[in-house]
Amino acid sequence: MTIIRFIREGLDIQCKPGENLRELVIREKLQLYGLKGILGNCSGVGQCSTCFVSVEGGNKNSLSPITSVEEEKLKNRPENWRLACQTLIKSSAVILTKPQSPPSNLDELKKISENKKLPR
Numbered sequence: 001m002t003i004i005r006f007i008r009e010g011l012d013i014q015c016k017p018g019e020n021l022r023e024l025v026i027r028e029k030l031q032l033y034g035l036k037g038i039l040g041n042c043s044g045v046g047q048c049s050t051c052f053v054s055v056e057g058g059n060k061n062s063l064s065p066i067t068s069v070e071e072e073k074l075k076n077r078p079e080n081w082r083l084a085c086q087t088l089i090k091s092s093a094v095i096l097t098k099p100q101s102p103p104s105n106l107d108e109l110k111k112i113s114e115n116k117k118l119p120r
């Protein structure tokens, strides 16, 4: 069973390997975009840099490798950030949506997540 754990929302969402992370977030009606992305985004073609997520757990192969688009768009961003629209799910992972505006209790949310086993 593949699970994406969304630590901001406190949700474990079951998905299929190969699913696109942006499409999963939208399907589950979670908020992917900050204000800039809400006002306008590229609908997942890797051009707007508004679908940031950070990878907070899982193994290093949980998600597809960084694409050339992400290498360009994430140049000055933390190493664990991805563009959700460019990311395919391979196995269970822990994700923070909108890492550009992290919740004030992020450390607490991470600890809660770490205490729950993540299926592979």
Ligand code: FES
Binding pocket: 041, 042, 043, 044, 045, 046, 047, 048, 049, 050, 051, 083, 084, 085, 086
């Ligand atoms: S939705 Fe525009 S870069 Fe991902």
